[in-house]
Amino acid sequence: MEEIIFNQIKQNIGCNKAAEDAQIRVTNLKLKQDGFSPLPDEFIALLKFANGLSNDDVRVFGAELKDLTYFDDLVTFNRQFFHQQSANWLILGRDDNFYLIYVPSLQAYQLVDQDTLQPEISSESLEKPLLSFLRI
């Protein structure tokens, strides 16, 4: 994603401090251990800008965030959601209505409805679904 998008996010959204490489490596190890796909590159770039985003009920998860309330940990949420079983997609964020997910088989980022799990937006780039998800 371009610098201009990061600036747009910074101006409008609550941002955690940037993730460290170690946090991302540990997260990837845990995901591999649990049978999930690793973090996609574009999302890693976002984590290195802000390790978690918050805009009211909208939350984009971060790497290795334990016992934080404003920012949620990606591995913890996915483990709980999928009940410790592996899945063919990864949840990167949530609000009260949608999940922001990554589907490795399609190499696509999607916004899916929580009730129907049907995609509202699907894109090979993170930018479109993310900005729509963050409401900016």
Added chain:
Amino acid sequence: MARPYLHDVNFDSSPGMHSSADKRLELLEQIKALKEANTSLINTNRQVLKSDSEVYQEILTAAQQFVQSPADETEKALADTLEKYNLLLYSYRYTPTSKDKRDVARMAFNGYVDRPEEYLLSPILRDMKNNPLKRAKTKPDDYDLSHSTVWNVFKQIPEFAATEEKVKKGLSLYGIPPEKLAELQLKDFCFILNNQYRSLGKDSAKVFSESYKARHTKRFISEYEDEFRQGLMSMKGVQKEYVDALVSAMKNGITDLTKTPLWKDEWRNQPVIDVHHIVNIKDSSLKETDNKSFAHINDYENMCFIVRHPQHDAMHALEQDLNQKHREDIFYNRDIEQSFIYRIQPPEGVKCMIGFHTFIYDRDVLGLEQKPKQQLIDQKRKDPNYYKNQHGRREALRKEEKYRGSYGRNYI
């Protein structure tokens, strides 16, 4: 007018209770006693109560037992566990709320108008947008928006209704033939509204001078500031400086401190306040009784201010688990008329939940004190969605094989 009360109640110490109405009466008696004694149980009772995470585990265990072995007994056990912590288990026979209504209610609540990508627009608007020569020569007054079913949804929100002239202007700009109005979808109206406001140099969110969420937040904090502060400070590890900043932000309609200049990094583990719809926005159609609009889903009376971790997240996570079968029913278009959807709700009158033990009650609850006990119980029993009314009905459906359970399967 009497003030509302903040209190801690240990339901474990209330043996012999059978229904939420009983419990509410018990609660009211305790409130009355507190009022008369002019004391607070906040600090004294908390020592003997389970921690919020322990409560969450207890509820989670009951939910898992029900999901793994769906039966009236496990369902009742879950409902009873939830009731101990003043949460009610509802199961509705599925009454779909149209996506248009859900989206419009959600936009009003957040004070934000979706900005759809061009590929999501209906063919008629896309065609007119990209082919200016095809556009019909129309004037704003040529459009009668009542012919659009989508607009008839939009206009039930007063702020959207006020944009009628701008929408007509936008339709005229793109030369949409008036007879094609019925073909326009919700995304088209969002696109037109965004363009109209952008052309005025304003952000799309300015359709709403203030979101419903911000408005309700301001009202809540103006009515319950003392109780809210007291409740938050009773939580373990909460910093006074944080509570001061949060209250100050809430007076400006903001609950997410990270977006404000007040934010400090060390507050990342402080309690977050969410604004929760008591009746879920996805069930907006349930508000359409007695000629009322679905827009009442965003009424202040339907709001409960709630601590995100673990209460709010727990409620939504449990609903996700409990509704596995419902999602399958919808996905496979199977037995929809027999499909149940589970919701977990705080009882009416709870204005704020700070942990599983601390509640701030609405003033209206005081009105209930005047009602005889039996009247309250009858009132509860009349609610067709209250789970206790459904005892036996689901078992009968299962026997008829119309209600094939598949809770144990992993949906994903």
